[in-house]
Amino acid sequence: MGQKVLIIGSGAREHAVAYSLLKGDSIDDVYCSPGNPGMERDGIHTSQLAQTNHAALIDFVRENNIDWVFVGPEVPLMEGIVDGFADAGIKAFGPDKAAAQIEGSKDFAKRLMERHSIPTAKYQTFEDLERAEQYVQDQGAPIVIKADGLAAGKGVTVAMSVEEAIAALEDIFVDHRFGLAGAKVVIEEYLEGQEFSLMSFVRGAEFWPMPISQDHKRAYDGDEGPNTGGMGAYSPVPRIGQDIVDEAIETIVKPTAQAMVDEGVPFTGILYAGLIATEDGPKVIEYNARFGDPETEVVLPRLSSDLGAGISALLDGGQPEFSWDADGATLGVVLASEGYPVNTVTGAPIPEIDVDEDSHVYYAGVATSEENPKQLLASSGRVLLVESSAPTIKEAQDKVYGIIDGLDTTGMFYRHDIGAKAL
Structure with a gap:
């Protein structure tokens, strides 16, 4: 008998995870909550339960004899849904609330990298507009302004002028465009290079990297227009050599997983490292505590092993097997x-x-x-x-x-x- 899995979320990322699970022999049924009607065309069951209703989701798992849960989006992770499932004795793949801070707070992530010498852009964190503006004036442009908390991938401004940087700060501090996410601001140096996404399955200090991909964030052709959640992606990334990927695994992924263990907030789930290949080697732009979207939709089709069997092994303390199509x-x-x-x-x-x-x-x-x-x-x-x-x-x-x-x-x-x- 194959297993039954519940996926939390409703987007194309969750659709890709569900579709990938159903391709393997280990999973018979996938439920997605809330899901969307397009997924049903692939035989994925959807339920109308909101991802915020933790009690109803726990009941659903029990009533439907679900073997384990996969959490797709960042918001339920930050809200501690994995902790809730754990308290109820339900296996869920994803970081707990404490570990999800690696995405939930840019300041937390920057301090972690600073303490553990993980390569990233120089930065300062500010809680008031005047000091932040003064820092921008002193540093000049280009410069990067980030709302500290979750802003659905839209809280980052790469300012090419001081005026643009100050407008971004006013958006956050004066107009409260990102609500509580903007109570703090991280200001970073601008880095030059090719960006790429490196996602890994992680369990404590152990990790299994996936093939890299590259996302296109701007809305329009030629990287014009506002930042979006992502307008498309591809994998592999020919302009990033395997030597750079190996260096990123050694200097970023490995020490990040170990740092979380050392600091008492071990990470289990998908660790997404948004990286940039600079002249000084790969550096971290951001972490996410889950699969990237749209990167998942181009990375998982390259998986040649059984995704469900791999995640089951991770949850059960065994050794998972993940293999990828090297060509294509x-x-x-x-x-x-x-x-x-x-x-x-x-x-x-x-x-x-x-x-x-x-x-x-x-x-x-x-x-x-x-x-x-x-x-x-x-x-x-x-x-x-x-x-x-x-x-x-x-x-x-x-x-x-x-x-x-x-x-x-x-x-x-x-x-x-x-x-x-x-x-």
């Missing part, structure tokens, strides 16, 4: 609602998308139409991601755009240059 490439492009991320206009009808066995559609912000339950409508900023696997990035790119360019995407938009930096 994956590329994914996000379809987003018009106006995202500033003034999102939802409701666009989603066309039927035909894909072959080397491509897949991962749904995110979708709802069913009341008139026609088979018709999906865009219900939030990022609507879906189309992913293709091919022998090369160029072929994967051609394949994805071959699918998307033929669709009626009225009311939605997408970038036409995902993967261009690799070519």
Whole structure:
């Protein structure tokens, strides 16, 4: 008998995790809470339970004989959902509340790196506008302004001028654009280089790295427009050599996992390191305490082993096996609602998308139409991601755009240059 798993979350990342679990032999049923109606097309069960309702989720696990839980998004992790499951005797894969601070507080992460000599940008933390402005004046631009807490990937400004930096500080301190997330600000030096994402399965001091990927954060072609949660990604990253990846594992991933153990907040789950390859070697831009989105949708298709068996082994104290396709490439492009991320206009009808066995559609912000339950409508900023696997990035790119360019995407938009930096 295969296992039953509950995934917390509703986006394309959770869809990709669920789809990957169902491909293996060890998992028979995947429930996603709350999930989205697009996932149901892949045989994933959805429940309408909110990810904030911990008591109802615990009841659901017991009533449905769920073997273990996978937590997708950052907010329930910060709210201590894994602690709640642990107290109820339920196995959940993800960091507890104390360990999730590595994403929940930029200041916590920076101090951790400082204490353990993990390479990152020089920084200062401020709690009032005047001192922060003075620091910006003294340092000059370019400079990076980050709201301390969670801001859904949108609380970072790479300011190319002092004026832009001060406007970003006023956004945070005066207009409270990020609410409590902006009660503190981390100001960092600007680093030059290629960015890449390195995710790892972690259990205490042990870790199992995944292939690297690169995300495209800006809304429009040519890296123009506002920062988003991510408009597309690809894997591998040809401009980042294996020597740089090995150095990042040795100087960043390994000491980070060990530092959390040493400080009494051991991390179990997916540790995401957002890195930049500088002239002085790889440095940390940010940590996330979970799978990145959209990176997950291009990294997990490269997994050749059974994801469910691997996570089960991690949870049970065994030795997991994770193997990856060494050859080939994956590329994914996000379809987003018009106006995202500033003034999102939802409701666009989603066309039927035909894909072959080397491509897949991962749904995110979708709802069913009341008139026609088979018709999906865009219900939030990022609507879906189309992913293709091919022998090369160029072929994967051609394949994805071959699918998307033929669709009626009225009311939605997408970038036409995902993967261009690799070519």
